[in-house]
Amino acid sequence: MTALLRIEDLSVDFHTDGGVVHAVENVDLSVEPGEIRGLVGESGSGKSVTSLSVLGLLGSGRARISSGRILFRGENLLEKDQRGMRKIRGGHIGLVSQNALSALDPSFTIGAQLVEVIRLHQNVDAKTARRAALDALELVALPDAVRRMKAYPHELSGGQRQRVVIAIALACRPELLLADEPTTALDATVQKQILDLLLDINRELGTAILIVTHDFGVVAHVCSEVTVMRHGRIVETGTRADILERPQHPYTQGLMNAVPKLRLSAAERAIPRSSRRLFEFSHDSISEGGKSNVSA
Numbered sequence: 245m246t247a248l249l250r251i252e253d254l255s256v257d258f259h260t261d262g263g264v265v266h267a268v269e270n271v272d273l274s275v276e277p278g279e280i281r282g283l284v285g286e287s288g289s290g291k292s293v294t295s296l297s298v299l300g301l302l303g304s305g306r307a308r309i310s311s312g313r314i315l316f317r318g319e320n321l322l323e324k325d326q327r328g329m330r331k332i333r334g335g336h337i338g339l340v341s342q343n344a345l346s347a348l349d350p351s352f353t354i355g356a357q358l359v360e361v362i363r364l365h366q367n368v369d370a371k372t373a374r375r376a377a378l379d380a381l382e383l384v385a386l387p388d389a390v391r392r393m394k395a396y397p398h399e400l401s402g403g404q405r406q407r408v409v410i411a412i413a414l415a416c417r418p419e420l421l422l423a424d425e426p427t428t429a430l431d432a433t434v435q436k437q438i439l440d441l442l443l444d445i446n447r448e449l450g451t452a453i454l455i456v457t458h459d460f461g462v463v464a465h466v467c468s469e470v471t472v473m474r475h476g477r478i479v480e481t482g483t484r485a486d487i488l489e490r491p492q493h494p495y496t497q498g499l500m501n502a503v504p505k506l507r508l509s510a511a512e513r514a515i516p517r518s519s520r521r522l523f524e525f526s527h528d529s530i531s532e533g534g535k536s537n538v539s540a
């Protein structure tokens with residue numbers, strides 16, 4: 245199968261007053277059409293820099309991509325100009341960020357923000373854009389969508405705001421959603437609802453999702469494939485079963501062992517009973533894959 249997204253040998257440096265920081269080194273990562281891949285690792289491991297590179301959002305300041313290609317549908321995104329990247333962002337790759345409050349503009353209604361994104365990417369009249377905006381809100385199961393179109397971000401709960409962010413990301417039916425810690429800012433019950441929504445979207449629309457997370461609860465709940473990062477490098481790649489049940493790399497084993505008991509309990513409470521077994525490393529509810537691919 246041709247990968248939807250293929251990152252090849254990506255290296256990113258930051259040139260700071262204190263010297264050069266090798267934030268991402270020789271990273272290879274693929275997302276196949278329709279799959280949900282988790283990119284997991286501790287803070288500072290290079291997850292966000294990798295995902296910002298995909299979106300062309302590293303900024304022109306101190307960051308430098310020193311090697312690699314980022315192929316999306318076969319095209320190298322690193323060769324695209326700003327205009328080309330604006331078409332990709334929102335049009336073909338939707339972004340769901342951690343903080344819905346900062347992702348939304350406080351001075352515009354939800355409807356206006358959705359309509360703006362749709363009209364930016366699609367050559368449609370205002371009425372068609374409004375209909376598409378409403379469809380997007382219904383897709384993310386925001387209750388009372390017609391009334392919510394006129395609401396401002398501060399009038400919604402945290403979970404509702406994150407649904408709106410997902411609606412905006414999906415409004416143009418992108419092939420890939422890039423979700424950077426999509427549930428970190430939410431409480432456990434709402435986290436589960438948002439993760440279930442991402443699963444529904446994946447199943448119903450076939451949208452591939454790359455989830456950046458430090459949380460194995462998120463991985464266990466939604467990811468079919470997992471890539472583990474440490475110090476800017478990929479240390480292990482495998483199916484969810486490989487990584488959760490049979491981690492090969494000592495770093496992944498350590499991360500799994502370090503998931504505190506209390507934290508596990510919170511995560512267990514946040515996911516359906518049928519999936520809780522994942523945390524007990526049982527075999528029957530998860531796909532059996534080959535051995536994971538481990539780097540030194």
Ligand SMILES: Nc1ncnc2c1ncn2[C@@H]1O[C@H](COP(=O)(O)OP(=O)(O)OP(=O)(O)O)[C@@H](O)[C@H]1O
Binds near residue numbers: 260288292293294
């Ligand atoms: N603007 C910047 N200037 C200098 N160094 C940076 C900058 N942004 C990131 N880095 C460095 O790049 C490395 C990777 O950071 P990155 O934000 O990708 O990690 P992360 O795994 O996403 O962690 P977190 O979950 O905390 O965001 C870290 O060493 C970080 O300090």
